[in-house]
Amino acid sequence: MLDLDRVRADTPGCVDRVFLDSAGSSLPPVPVLDEVIGHLRREAEVGGYQAAAERADDLADVKVAIAQLIGAQPADLALVESATRGWADFFYSVPLGPGDRILVTEVEYASNAIAAFQRARSSGASVEVVPSAPSGEIDVDALHRMLDERVRLVSLVHAPTNGGLINPVREVVDLAHGVGALVLLDACQSVGQVPVDVRELGVDALSATGRKWLRGPRGTGFLYLRPELARTMEPAALDLHGAQWAEETGYRLAPDASRFEFWECSVAGRLGLGAAVRYLLDLSIDEVASAVSARAEFARTELASLPGITVRDLGGHRSGIVSFTVDGIDPAAVRESLAADDVTVTVSGRGSTWVDMTRRGLDDGVLRASPHYFNTFEDVERLVVSVAGL
Incomplete structure (x- = not known):
């Protein structure tokens, strides 16, 4: 059982606000x-190099902690500046040529989609959208029909940014691997709020x-690679951390996923990420996932009971993201009204998940409330009361 008093302290x-x-x-x-x-204070005292050297063991432990969380090995992890950076570092390193196919889902995140379109344009590959099932998740049967030996990569968003569903992963992986395709999982909205085990998922x-959801600093993230890929895949970009200048005109790659890292980084940020994971x-x-789910489901139930409010979440297995709209009021205006009541939510715009939002007629976007385990049910009630006051 979570000690709510402790985590709120x-x-x-x-x-002083409902976040x-x-x-x-x-x-x-x-x-x-x-x-x-x-x-940062220590860097101000002795300089960044010495401060980092003093914390070498703690920096190494960041990967140990992340590995424990997701069922990986530290050598299969690269520390990066963001989920988008990690996603792109892997994606741009997958060989593509004319006739190759990239499959994405209807809930693909805009940054990923833009990268896919760019590479398709430069390589002669194509980008194709796997339709969603009526329940909102990826249509696994449709995926099965679309797969062939020309598919090089399937990009799967675990939990979309614009709504509360969680996509199935293992079924997608098994089908994709059956034709030799890679599966890249965007776990930006899942790691930290639901259990994620890369051994079970097989990505x-x-x-x-x-x-x-990890509650770490901005400017931090990580990339996991399957062990074989961590040892053999060559990144699209390298520096003297990911490789060594081994001869006059040659280099030697780092032996593990650290080949996807760059030498310069925010040491303070990475130490903060390690503290957040610990x-x-x-x-x-498991306790966190249970708490997040309970608060999100309570929010959906209470919001759905209000006249003029439509909860937009799909999926049989749902995340902590609660999306909704208010009849006749622009989502941005609702967000500002709630902020005046010290209730912080955000708006997920059409451009962030273009295909899904367009096909569902959500051209103005949706309001997005995402309660975490440190929120109380009273916090959720304050959200509902503020929305009702509109």
């Missing part, structure tokens, strides 16, 4: 703040961010 930002935007950028707990700020790569591990991801 560790989260000063939730005391429901952990799907955007969550509130870091005090231990994360202390880690980041403390290291070839997974990207995640620190700032959302904080989550101490709480238990």
